[in-house]
Amino acid sequence: MQKIKAVRTTGRQRRRLRTPNPEVRKRLLEAADKLIHEQGFPSLRIEEIVEQAKLSIGTFYLYFESKDDLFINLVIENTGQLQRRLEAATKTEGTVQQRLDRVLDTYLDFVKEHERGFLYHHNVGHVDTTVGPLSVWACNQCASSLRPLVEEGMARGEIRRTDPELLSQALVGLTQHIASYWLQHQEVYTREQIKDFLFHLF
Secondary structure (H helix, E strand, C coil): CCCCCCCCCCCCCCCCCCCCHHHHHHHHHHHHHHHHHHHCCCCHHHHHHHHHCCCCCHHHHHHCCCCCHHHHHHHHHHHHHHHHHHHHCCCCCCHHHHHHHHHHHHHHHHHHHHHHHHHHHHHHCCCCCCEEHHHHHHHHHHHHHHHHHHHHHHHCCCCCCCCCHHHHHHHHHHHHHHHHHCCCCCCCCCHHHHHHHHHCCC
16 A cells, blocks of 8 residues: 655654554554544644653654544554455345445444544545545545445346446545434434435435
């Protein structure tokens, strides 16, 4: 995968490791993910991340240039994880409509698991990177996972024929927006109400 970095970093230039330890990087990302889920991203401090990971601040800067750099990497990791789950859901048994139903379950389960990080990324976490806005990149990745199922649905007559790329983008973009709205209004809408609304738009 292409290396993705912020266009302008607010952190210091980190010393490059000749042989980075993927387990150390994973510990830092998992620590940040857990803390973001508990308290959100804006107030999170690097000191808390390294304490949670049982590592030093010096080690943090060997792997990430700043807290924002870590967040970009976390979005990339989580987007990859979501992609794998979505692709698995599209390849299950059943009609295209039945598999779209599972895709919705998968997406809603994932954003609920990563609620605070997802909301921060969706609402205020837009970052210009070397591949364009990070939020657009993440949406494109999910749309690419959905497109083969959309094309299959059109071929089988289960989905009205139209531009498959535009439809995949629209489905992911709308689902992302409605999921964000739901997470901020859970006292008004249940998960099943949101899923039912989205499914009948498909």
